[in-house]
Amino acid sequence: MKNSIQVSLVGNPNSGKSTLFNALTGLNQKVANFPGVTVEKKTGVCVLGQSPSGEKIKAHITDLPGTYSLYPKSIDEQIPLQVLCDPDSEEHPDITVVIADASNLKRSLFLCSQIIDLKAPVVLALNMMDLLKARNIEIDVDALKEALGIQVVPINARLGVGIAELKKALLSPLPVPVHDFIDIHSIVGNFATEIKKIISTNSAYAAMQAVCNYQLISYFTSRPEKKMQLEALIREHGFAIPAYQSKETLRRYEVITELMKNCVKQTDVVSKKNVTATIDRFLTHRVWGYAFFLLILFLIFQSIFSLAQYPMEWFDQGFAFFSHWIESKLPSGILRDLLVNGILAGLAGIIIFVPQIALLFFFIAILEDTGYMARVSFIMDRLMRKFGLNGRSIIPLVSGVACAVPAILSTRTIQSRKDRLITILVTPLMSCSARLPVYTLLISMIIPTQNLWGFVNLQGLVLMGMYLIGFLAALGAAFVFKFLVKAGKRAYYVMEIPVYRMPRWSNIFLSIIEKVKIFLFDAGKVIIAISIILWVLSSYGPGERFAKLQEQETELKKSGENIPEEIENQVQSQKLEASYAGLMGKWMEPAIRPLGFDWKIGIALITSFAAREVFVGTMSTIYSVGKDNDNLLTVRDKMMAEKDPETGLPRYTFAVGLSLMLFYAFALQCMSTLAVAKRETGSWGVPLFQFAYMGALAYIASLVVYQALK
């Protein structure tokens, strides 16, 4: 026995696959992409036991996307085929674990039977045995084992029951399945035998999978001569794939039906009260269904705003205290400046938003885990279709509320190419969590903290309004694109509506950890880098003017303490104006003046192209440089104290704040989104178009609002 084995986890959607994956690997999991495609690849390590010599035996588990069959209908579903049927695949398993929903055994066995016929070691994990009792179904596990000719382990992934037995089964040397599930030769005659001569396999079914899907399998794309032989054979036999697949499917279900007669007993046909149907009567009701959905959205945004406030304040105070501490310990100079105003300012700007992101994904994970997301799709499909979208688009769109990057990745579940492209085009209009910092900051500046009718937080209400604006803009844009985008191959909407289940807290916890990690490390490194670059840009400048100002500053410092603070501030502010950043902001000021923006906002607009939340970090840096460093006020207070140099009135009026919020609502200021859109559509055309149309929308909206309200 090797000390490390490759295990693939496959199963139908909603079969509890990710719960089993979490139960096996816990926190030992990584998320990446499968090579060449942007389908999420979750891998994890699980210690199975010890070898006789005392060494740990580990299983490297790959969680493959959920599918009903090895024949792919979408890019996600290509992965199980490519991993299981391609000996060249990096993840090609030593053992395949098929997870089956025991309460839906017939359909689960279909996929399992295909994998059995590949003639590689396989274990069947029978999940959700707990649901059987309620339905008066009994499964004879031993008879099933006998009939399938493979190991069968009953488990309850939610409670962790049977996990130890499953690990034990993975440790024992597994033979290839003892007999074929269906006789392929009875369908295609000796065609399969001839294919087997081209590719070295012991399985007639693997040979047939190769015939049907060779374009997707790298074994053939990297061996052109084999591919040509295969194509010649297909022509020679006049082999028709759909007719064969149809026959194969029927034959498999015939065998499964027969098998279930011997292994499954349904003792009482009269089913008891169906809880799911009762709940659905309410949740898909024409009035209550939509009311409930709106209530859920309302609850999410209210709690993000008020609940997240507490940890955010702690972080804020913590960073202020820490900056102060560093300033008191280190001598003043470039290093201290870089640390406090460059690195720490950037770090604070990232970490402070973790509570909000965690809370948001807490809710999204619950909606998904309970099965409610599928109902959202069900009640929204008709509406979404009017806008050129799809009931399934609601999931990327709602995820877009957190971040457009994973949301665009999740559009892969939309099979219609046109619907998918439109969803990608409009998803960045949804207000993502990176805009949240910008909204939070600006709302707290221009909207008073007060409650409406005693219980509705007014700031929360305005925030919800910003989210609604984003959503409506996305729908409007989708409606326009519906007429501009050409239709591709017909796709189907058909999907399962799972039964309601209690959320699994460990799944939700792991999902939050994963999303926060992605935010901290993917967005985080950009933010820190930008923060440092910005510190350089705003601390140094070209030409004599900047040098003179620097001299003036040094002289001021030398001359002692009786210099009025105002003069010192003025020098600082002049210095910033003369810096590289100030020059860039000034250069673009004429273009953004009609929107109510000054050159400081101009700088923020440039830097936050990297990611919108950089706006806050930029403002922190600009204002901590522009003011004296002894008094570490929060960036908000500093911005609010800013006066318009011409009128002497506060710089951030209601009109400026709203105009700025709208600009951030519409403009595609996120290079990660552009990069993902490029990867997902295969060209720069789509992201460049997105950037242009969203930028135009932003400029016009801000212009109109500022000119009307100023």
Place this chain on the structure above:
Amino acid sequence: MTLQAVKLSSLKKGDSCIIESFTNEELQLKLMEMGCLPGELVVVERLAPLGDPMAIRVSGYTLSIRLDEASLIMVTASR
């Protein structure tokens, strides 16, 4: 006695029927893999609030399917 086959999309909430045939090969393959085989009993559980899609109970679970897709499935009424 043979009953007249109708489109699944023409059924109302609560109706039940037997799958007879499919008029689209691609959809047929997808549905068959999911257990919607000719001869299988289908019950219309409900229609979405806006009248489309429909939720059907088949082979022990619930599927959501658009009316234009359901119109590609021919069924006979079951009593």
